[in-house]
Amino acid sequence: MQHRRGWEVAVEKGIEALIRTCGISAIVFVFGIFFFVFREGSGFLFSRFNPLEFFGSIEWYPTSQSRVRYGVLALIAGTASVTALAMAIAVPFGVGAAIFISEFSGPRAKETLKVVIELLAAIPSVVWGFIALSVMNPLIMSVFNVPIGLNVLNGGIVLALMSVPIIVSIGEDALKAVPDSYREAALALGVTRWQLVYRVLLPAAKNGLLAAALLGVGRAVGETMAVLMATGHSVKIPTSVMDSVRTLTATIASELGEAPVHSDHYQVLFIIGILLFTITFVVNLTADLVVRGIRSR
């Protein structure tokens, strides 16, 4: 038997070490992100940070001459309202489209629709923002007869269109994961497709559909450019969908450029970043656990 040369073995060892290093890189980056965002905001967080004002006040006056106030309640309400509206539209439509693609359409239509959904997912968020400004804004102004069309409704619709693709693709996976024996058993009893969907598939796939909705929420909460351009810029708790709002992400994007590096304002923006990171972390973790729960069953 011919033995491999020493250097070949050494090279292979080196490559495997490299693979292992890259393998854990994802962990390093997640911690890195948290560490560096935290590091930039920590000076303020440990000295002058007032959680009661931060979470409890709607007064966001980061550059006020008389008294600076950092209350993000209105920003949280802005994010929540836009996300809620987007999900109220995207979840039913996304699940409906997933059901149609997975259960009601033929193989050709299925392929075509999946490609179209994929292209919908590919449109950059800044292009959505531009559409919100230049197409939706005048449309909303004329249809609802309001002075400005940059509001919760505009942001919600744009975000819904942006998060639908992820809901459709994850939802379709969830429906596909239901064993065929379930379908066959139901069809053998003479049910129609609708009864099959309603009585068998939806209950069996409900965890996967929940995960799809959660990932949609994660996407919507973190979306920046589109909501920055679509929702207008007023820091207040919205009372109707025609109100302009400001979201957490939009606040960072619009103010970071003007806040002097390492000033209080700058550090508070990083604290908002930590808040966003935490929210999406929890949402994604939950979605992952829900999906994992299905697989282990």
Add this chain to the structure above:
Amino acid sequence: MFQATSFVRRKQSAEFVAKMVFLAMTVAMVVPLLLIVGYLFREAWPILSVDFLLTNPRNGLRAGGLWSPFLGTLYLVGISLAVATPIGVLAAVFLNEYARDNWITRVVNLAVVNLAGVPSIVHALFGLGAFVLFAGLGKSVAAASLTLAIMTLPVIIASTKEALASVPLAFREACWNVGASRWQTIRHVVLPNSVSGILTGVILQVSRAAGETAPIMFTGAVMFKAIQEGDLFAYGLFDQCMALSMHLFVITTSVPDVPKALPYGIAVVLLATVLLVNALSIVVRIRLRSRRKW
């Protein structure tokens, strides 16, 4: 005798209604896409030309073309993928070929999922804190590309893992049985058989990286920078650059008196780039599926 009973008829009409409702929901997702893309193209038509791509923006961004931002986007996408692809592919090789089912693997998988969910503006904060300030790269092409690289990494890992997993275990077993080591098997059997799948995933990230705005806004992209027209090497690694996505944002939000067709032109160039790249990846995938040997 074989006439449908009223029960069956009711059942069938319920099915018909359900099907139509789901169809309508699907159409409601697809039609806006076509309408919007069509509208953008119609509005942009007067301004689209070869010169539009090959000249710098002029006159306070109100005239001229897209050369500087277009080249900037090319640089950012190219460098970020050159960094993210090797790391991502090797990480996926680790997860799919080496990792056992233990806690480290679970933590890595969890990290990948969460990295994919980090909002783009948080990536921007990270890039600013880590690359621009801590690593001392300043606002530069390098800092912005690295930020984009970390953003695209988890998706490259996920798509590569899927491509690797689609190579049947029997291929590996056959190779091991003739005495090949783990790495030899990966190098000569697993990677060649999954390379098109890996490629599809990477191509898809080109379009994602090209469209992102938030991560580059504070790490390297600027509102205006004139460069030598026609010179492909006009940007240095430590220069600031323009980018298409950022350019569209700036033009629509902070430049007054812009000719009406200009922002539409930028949006269409950005959109066309992204959709062409996506179409390319879809074509690669379909050809790959029809040629697959197993």
